[in-house]
Amino acid sequence: xTEQRVSYTLDSTLETVNSxxxxxxxxASEAGFDEEEVMKIAMAVREAAVNAVLHGNAYDxxxxxxxxxxxxxxxxxxxxxxxxxxxxxSKIPDPLAPENLLKTSGRGIFLIRSFMDEVxxxxxxxxxxxxxxxxxxxxxxxxxxxxx
Amino acid sequence: xxxxxxxxxxxGVTIVDCSGRITLGExxxxxxxxxxxxxxxxxxxxxxxxxxxxxxxxxxxxxLVSAFTAVxxxxxxxxxxxxxxxxxxxxxxxxxxxxxxxxDDEASAVKAFAK
Numbered sequence: 001x002t003e004q005r006v007s008y009t010l011d012s013t014l015e016t017v018n019s020x021x022x023x024x025x026x027x028a029s030e031a032g033f034d035e036e037e038v039m040k041i042a043m044a045v046r047e048a049a050v051n052a053v054l055h056g057n058a059y060d061x062x063x064x065x066x067x068x069x070x071x072x073x074x075x076x077x078x079x080x081x082x083x084x085x086x087x088x089x090s091k092i093p094d095p096l097a098p099e100n101l102l103k104t105s106g107r108g109i110f111l112i113r114s115f116m117d118e119v120x121x122x123x124x125x126x127x128x129x130x131x132x133x134x135x136x137x138x139x140x141x142x143x144x145x146x147x148x
Numbered sequence: 149x150x151x152x153x154x155x156x157x158x159x160g161v162t163i164v165d166c167s168g169r170i171t172l173g174e175x176x177x178x179x180x181x182x183x184x185x186x187x188x189x190x191x192x193x194x195x196x197x198x199x200x201x202x203x204x205x206x207x208x209x210x211x212l213v214s215a216f217t218a219v220x221x222x223x224x225x226x227x228x229x230x231x232x233x234x235x236x237x238x239x240x241x242x243x244x245x246x247x248x249x250x251x252d253d254e255a256s257a258v259k260a261f262a263k
Binding site for chain 2: 014046096104105107
């Protein structure tokens with residue numbers, strides 16, 4: 001698998017969410033992930049894009065969402081950055097706590113962490129960046145096993 | 149594929165056949181409007197058939213929870229039928245599988261509603 005890096009600057013709309021998900025599906029498939037892994041990667045990207053559009057940029061037409069896809073022999077790395085006020089990580093409740101099970105929101109970050117191998121969230125006053133990493137295994141790594 | 153719903157009545161239970169994606173935006177709104185409409189008409193025994201729902205995101209999960217709570221708050225019951233593996237797995241990891249009453253056979257699901 002050759003190295004590939006693509007970047008998109010997108011509006012703060014629902015179309016961006018769908019576009020990011022579709023692109024993630026395509027790139028993850030091309031990287032050789034199986035159907036279930038592709039679904040998980042695409043869903044993690046979708047959830048991150050929803051956070052960027054809804055909670056980060058709050059649908060502000062003047063703010064953009066920047067999505068980077070980078071793949072190499074070891075990893076698929078997706079970075080999604082918004083231009084909002086920054087996420088307060090301490091205010092994200094545990095969606096599995098009994099008192100939160102019937103809440104209608106607050107599961108996005110949990111699902112992202114469940115589906116990706118590594119997740120780094122970097123909030124700042126000029127926006128939040130979330131870096132999602134999925135390790136490439138088996139044939140997808142050009143016939144070589146990815147380093148563990 | 150966007151979400152579609154159609155409803156039918158079986159022995160006093162409203163079965164909502166759902167297909168497509170329940171995601172942020174249209175899919176979630178359609179499910180919300182469908183359940184609200186049923187409740188407003190006094191239909192409080194609702195069986196959501198998710199057999200043709202091939203995708204659901206966190207907003208869709210939230211909408212299922214919202215529907216469950218709305219029906220329960222009006223003294224009704226909402227059950228889920230025919231989960232696909234994807235939806236089943238999502239409800240498992242979010243610990244909602246034990247919150248919802250999940251069925252895999254329509255006839256027994258209908259019988260399971262209180263008379």
